[in-house]
Amino acid sequence: MPDDQYKRLTRERTSQLFGVASLARTSLWLGTDHLLLIEANGYTESYKRFYFRDIQAILIRTTPTRQVWNWVLGSILAFISLCCLAGGLVTSVRDQEWVSGPVIVFLASLLLLGLPLLINNLLGTTCACQIRTAVQTERLPSIVRLAQANKILNRIRPLIEAAQGQLSGEEVAARLQDFQSFQPSPYAPPAAESPGVPPVIS
Amino acid sequence: MKPTISCPQCRILLLEGVFNRPQPTPCPSCGTPLVIEVFPALFRPIAPGQSAEAVMVEGESSCFFHPQKKAVVPCGSCGRFLCALCDCALHGEHYCPTCLETGKSKGKIKALKNQHTRYDRLALTLSIVPVLFFYVTLITAPIVLYMTFRYWKAPVSQVSKSRVRFIIAGVLAALQLIGWTVFFIMLGKSHR
Numbered sequence: 446m447p448d449d450q451y452k453r454l455t456r457e458r459t460s461q462l463f464g465v466a467s468l469a470r471t472s473l474w475l476g477t478d479h480l481l482l483i484e485a486n487g488y489t490e491s492y493k494r495f496y497f498r499d500i501q502a503i504l505i506r507t508t509p510t511r512q513v514w515n516w517v518l519g520s521i522l523a524f525i526s527l528c529c530l531a532g533g534l535v536t537s538v539r540d541q542e543w544v545s546g547p548v549i550v551f552l553a554s555l556l557l558l559g560l561p562l563l564i565n566n567l568l569g570t571t572c573a574c575q576i577r578t579a580v581q582t583e584r585l586p587s588i589v590r591l592a593q594a595n596k597i598l599n600r601i602r603p604l605i606e607a608a609q610g611q612l613s614g615e616e617v618a619a620r621l622q623d624f625q626s627f628q629p630s631p632y633a634p635p636a637a638e639s640p641g642v643p644p645v646i647s
Numbered sequence: 648m649k650p651t652i653s654c655p656q657c658r659i660l661l662l663e664g665v666f667n668r669p670q671p672t673p674c675p676s677c678g679t680p681l682v683i684e685v686f687p688a689l690f691r692p693i694a695p696g697q698s699a700e701a702v703m704v705e706g707e708s709s710c711f712f713h714p715q716k717k718a719v720v721p722c723g724s725c726g727r728f729l730c731a732l733c734d735c736a737l738h739g740e741h742y743c744p745t746c747l748e749t750g751k752s753k754g755k756i757k758a759l760k761n762q763h764t765r766y767d768r769l770a771l772t773l774s775i776v777p778v779l780f781f782y783v784t785l786i787t788a789p790i791v792l793y794m795t796f797r798y799w800k801a802p803v804s805q806v807s808k809s810r811v812r813f814i815i816a817g818v819l820a821a822l823q824l825i826g827w828t829v830f831f832i833m834l835g836k837s838h839r
Contacts, residue, residue: 451806490762502685504683614668
């Protein structure tokens, strides 16, 4: 039966960068004791559950996707604007009258390219998010903006802390350093039992 | 998995300065701004697996699957006695491996359900796309109606209850069938 307790955290998004036409879409939902990652591929949905008690870490890194889109959209818009300006000037001077064609093209390109450019910048920095448990590190492709990631993190952090407890950044660093210092190096040669005698491999 | 955290960009081992900070902090190696939230589960040791005890006293209940092992719990689904080895605990319930497998394959245990077919989306596609080829609707419209009635009561998805797609698909399929009926009646009349 469908669960009323699930609350939408992210909208359905394609899992590829330029996969606008792709059928594969993912979304993230908040359950009572877990996060539910839905991967919809056309007519089937597959579910991955991340229980709050099992989540070890959430890793978010900023990506240059916003700049890439800015360059792509900005360059095309600038090129079309220049072409319209040059075309308009040449035609106006030659025919000695105002021509509306280049203006219409410019306005259309402003709508088709300028608006996405504006939205891309308003949404903020892009990011990639991963969730880690003891058995897997899973990418969350539906989280693509840092502001959105922070909002979701602020929402789920208290739930995870309620299930597991809390750790400060200093505690995490101290524990990780302790673990590193206690680990025997895998490259250290086995110690000889007595001088001059080769080590025995059991 | 070891309790270590690596930079998702450059894979260098992170040891301090970037954990549980409210603002993005640059990776000491590659400089990529990172937000890394670490929880106590990272340092939790993995619980060792249980081993079943042998039956010591005659008449003591034994495991259904291992008669020489002592039963510790009954299966929450079939009621068979299980030893510690056969006991599969899931959200406070205890299941035998057979019931767990059956529950997964038949979708009886909701927490194990990991795949679902969206018949509502399929029905909607089948009611819209064939319109482009028109004659195909003679076949697809009854299929859509069948799917709509057959899966109407089935759960649409794990998270959604909306049957709007089924309604639209059903209405479109019904209209297509009405259109075909009218067409055949007109065809019959013109031949008389």
